[in-house]
Amino acid sequence: MQEEYLARAERIMGRIEQLAAISEDPAGVTRTFGTPAFVRGRALVQSWLEAAGLATRVDGIGNLRGRLISRNPGAKTLVLASHIDTVVNAGKFDGPLGVLMALDLLENLAAKAISLPFHVKLIAFSDEEGVRFHTTYLGSRVVAGSFDPTVLARADAAGVTLAEALTAMGADASQIPADAIPAADWLGYFEMHIEQGPVLWERQIPVALVTAIAGQRRVELRFRGVAGHAGTVPMDRRQDALCAAAEFILIAEQFALHHDQGLVATVGQLTVRHAASNVIPGEVRCSLDLRSANEAQLADAYEALRTYTAAIATQRNVELEWNLVQQTAPVACDRNLNALLTQAITGAGHEAVGLVSGAGHDAVPISAVAPATMMFIRCFKGISHNPLENVELTDLAAAIEVADRFLVELKRNVELGIKN
Structure with missing residues (x-):
């Protein structure tokens, strides 16, 4: 089984490298929202989602969405997500790792013919970092239904407005109101992300659950x-x-x-x-x-x-x-989903460490409409927003096992609820 997780980790690492090669700056990784490099990177990720059999579309803010439909048409939706935009001179893992891990989870389900009692949406958010327009969580605010339309008039350093940038990247801003997932449709939100801090690195622990976000x-x-x-x-x-x-x-x-x-x-x-x-x-x-x-x-x-x-x-x-x-405002992660994630971590043989995230994440706006949980993955010395950002293959393999177990725990929990 460990060999299987290492093989999956290697495949994710290969995709990380391919995506990192698409950059505004050939000397590093820079893929800010709405730029030609961002659009090319999104297209590459979309090709991987479609090859996995997911129905895909680009929404009004430029998010990439893939969908795995449950056999139960009235089921609620679990969203697996992170972002694919970067800061300037970034590392390779902040954001994209969560998207590509989520894709791997769905590919594994398909390979083993495992059906879920809930729908799954995989979302690659278009703008979490807020570098270009100083508006973090643009992508997730649209999904959560909290997007402020007045920011469409905000201009970047070159005088290009957000509305103009959306048009240039092929997005239709008029669709934004319809792109929100209604609160009643949510089962939950699960985001996988590098820690961006030194705790896991220093304690030699591969993963942790996030208890709150500053x-x-x-x-x-x-x-x-x-x-x-x-x-x-x-x-x-x-x-x-x-x-x-x-x-x-x-x-x-x-x-x-x-x-x-x-x-x-x-x-x-x-x-x-x-x-x-x-x-x-x-x-x-x-x-x-x-x-x-x-x-x-x-x-x-x-x-x-x-x-x-x-x-x-x-x-x-x-x-x-x-x-x-x-x-x-500070956000507390969902107690019930964190309990399932804790079971997944301990079931994989790891200590269940809870961490408060000092960094912001797309889970912040999503938590206003849905139960949200996050898993941190150990990164080299806690370094992030820096080309030295790195994740070891064995830590990634451990994180994949935990994520698999989390989906199993969630599946069992939902099926028990349906029976009862």
């Missing part, structure tokens, strides 16, 4: 001072936007370090407008990514940092624009 607030900030000559404006008369931004960045770091206990703050973007070595910066834009699994802590940190930043702007005589662009 809440997140993303902010776009703009500091506006007065540009001036670097050699003629006295230091005590400057309205330096970059110095204000720098002070904010360090305060955000120190605030998170001081409070700790799961609170993290990151400034990942910094843009100096009309930057020159001999010009005092007059306008600076930057980002803030604030996360915690504790909603009260997250809200308090957000307000405290906003107050501190306003004080910085006042002291330095610069204008501040603070724009909240995304807000998600």
Whole structure:
């Protein structure tokens, strides 16, 4: 049996490599939402789904959907999903691994002629990372029925709106309202994903169940001072936007370090407008990514940092624009599905470790309409969003066995419910 799981893991790894070869940047893996590289990558995944006998379609936001129909026409639907978009200069596994593992599960069912008492939809979400339009969970929000149509007017750095990008990639935005899966149709949601943290790596454990996902607030900030000559404006008369931004960045770091206990703050973007070595910066834009699994802590940190930043702007005589662009509450995974996943993990001979995910996942919007569970897979040193991202073959084989067992447990659970 172990040889079978290793062979399946090798096949998944081969597909991971083929998909990673499709990139906007030939030197790395970059496949952001709506780009030609993204469309080519999606087409490759679609060819694999169709070869497995799944009926496929691309929905109004560019998600790729495959469907395995149960013999029971009135059955509910289990969704297996993850995303196939990437950050810039990404690793190979974040997102695609979950999609390709889900495909392997369905191929295994077909090969063994195993029928399920529920429908299965395999979804490759089009935009989880939010790199292009700063709108994470675009794909899963459509499926969950929580898509905000006003974001169709949002433009990327090149001035292309989301609506225009959808048209360019062959998606029909008018279909978005009909693409939601009604809450009554859901059986559950199962996502497989690399941990993106060091716990499993350090403890030498191949898989874990996710108990909760941290809440997140993303902010776009703009500091506006007065540009001036670097050699003629006295230091005590400057309205330096970059110095204000720098002070904010360090305060955000120190605030998170001081409070700790799961609170993290990151400034990942910094843009100096009309930057020159001999010009005092007059306008600076930057980002803030604030996360915690504790909603009260997250809200308090957000307000405290906003107050501190306003004080910085006042002291330095610069204008501040603070724009909240995304807000998600912490999410608890479904207790019943996690119990089944725990049985699958222990049944495969592994310790059942529960982890809180600091990273956001498509399970966040889905959890508002359906029971959701996630399985983490050990990755090299916990590294993610980096070309060093890697998964060992033996860990992947172990994860496949657990996923197989989870489907068996879910099948048994549903069949018992039907009988009763």
